[in-house]
Amino acid sequence: MSAILRAAVNEVTHVRQYQPGRVVSASKVVDMRSDTVTRPSPAMRKVMAEAVVGDDVYGEDVTVNELERKCAEYFGKESALFVLSGSMGNLLAVMSHCGMRGSEMIVGQQAHMHRWEQGGYAQLAGVSATTLVNEPDGTIALDAIETAVRDGTDFHQPTTQLLCLENTHNYRGGVAITIDYMQKVRTLADKYGFRVHIDGARLINAAVALGVSADKLVADADSVQMCFSKGLGAPMGSILCGDKAFIERARRSRKAVGGGWRQAGILAAAASMALENGVHTVTRDHANAVRLATELNRLASDKFLVNMNTLQTNIIMVQLRSNDAAVLCEKLGAMDPAVLCSPFDADRIRLVTHCDIQDSDIDVVVNAFAKL
Ligand SMILES: Cc1ncc(COP(=O)(O)O)c(C=O)c1O
Structure with missing residues (x-):
């Protein structure tokens, strides 16, 4: 052959x-270049072919609606939004968390969001970034975060609205960030008033490696993006989860960046199967x-x-x-x-x-x- x-x-x-x-x-x-190279199995193609669909921009695709409900529950968040890609999920998270002009986010120097998404957070969301080193375990040192945070009292400076973490951490070799670290990050976030987003393209890999449930692993984050198109084997699609108001803002922004899709149930059916397995x-x-x-x-x-x-x-x-x-x-x-x-x-x-x-x-x- x-x-x-x-x-x-x-x-x-x-x-x-x-x-x-x-x-x-x-x-x-x-x-073995990546887990993005997978092809949908015959069983997955079958559920895609048989999916009940409607116009998702009108909120009428029942398969998408069911996937979003299921994912919100799976990740322990109020609401969820099905999006085209991990990059889109991350971009919408930045847009939704950092609505104000003059916002900045803190992100790892070795993070996918910083290195391999074309600086979408700056290019499209208008947000600046302070980049800090990702340690060998994928985390960002807590004291480095604390030193970097800017509260906006000095009008020379942008205001830190968001911290972005990646779990598992791709550049650091797929290492998983622990609940213990997430709890410490939450304490900082509450102290300084910034939000926490997880680029969880491979969040289920992290949960399995740590032997914890996905919802516990992201409990201390305000939002999480997870890809169906990596290790889970779906052809495309990601889920963005967070509270209701956050997801409603993300839904508006998704339309603005051209991500309002119509009969997306075909893809949601594949994503749903990928999540179950x-x-x-x-x-x-x-x-x-x-x-x-x-x-x-x-x-x-x-x-x-x-x-x-x-x-x-x-x-x-x-x-x-x-x-x-x-x-x-x-x-x-x-x-x-x-x-x-x-x-x-x-x-x-x-x-x-x-x-x-x-x-x-x-x-x-x-x-x-x-x-x-
Ligand atoms: C850690 C991480 N985050 C985000 C993404 C972006 O996902 P997508 O290619 O679906 O935009 C990737 C893609 O490989 C990734 O590895």
Whole structure:
């Protein structure tokens, strides 16, 4: 069988950020660049085909309405809004929390919202940002947040309205931020009067890794965005959750940015199925990630090593001893079977397990690395 892959936007690497129209010909392709590359299963396509739909801008798509109700309950928030993408969910959160001109937000220097969403918060929401380092565990140091907060009493300064955190943290290797940290952040937020948003593109991965429920993990945040199109395996869509007034403002802004969609129930049906199977799906992905990382380390290569301390979810960061991640990824992609992975930094390769990765694919990847 010959496979031709048109590579999607590679959202992770700043070695090569975009690989337009890349073509791979091989008898088999194991695509571990991201968990965004999954295809809807036949069962998912069936529920999409059979979804009852209506005009969602009129509030008449019952499948969307049901998904929003279900998600609000799942994340323990008053209300929810189904949106096109994680980036849109994050942007609407910023718009909805920081209505006032002269607002700023605090965000991690290594956060997806800062690095890989084109600065949408500034470009489209008109909000400035103070960026702070994400620690190896994905958090932002509490004392750094406290020092950075600006309360608006000095009219030279913008007013800090929002803190954005990412859970799991992609750049830090899919590490999960704990409830304990979230509680401490809440104390700061209440003290200084700012809101807390979670970019939870992979929030269910975090909940599973920590062994807690999703609602408890976001209880101390004002809002959360979660993607159905990552590890959960839906073709597109994200959910934004928060209180009723926040979601109503987000719904208005969604229309302004062109996100008012019509018979979106087709996608909501897929999202709903993805959510129902979510814990099961990501649990298997995490187990595959541990197996892959363990076997890669067993090769005892003098070229690379996986740090097992930061391996918590479905993202495997292969640390190289050289700065040739892009070259090695090219080599892996040119093999047959081909292994696609992302040159994440000059000296790190990212591999992501997801629902389209079978147990036998792990052996293929290990063999490919052995050949390197
Ligand atoms: C942590 C994180 N947040 C947000 C996003 C944005 O999601 P989308 O690609 O659906 O806009 C991504 C995408 O990979 C991500 O990894």
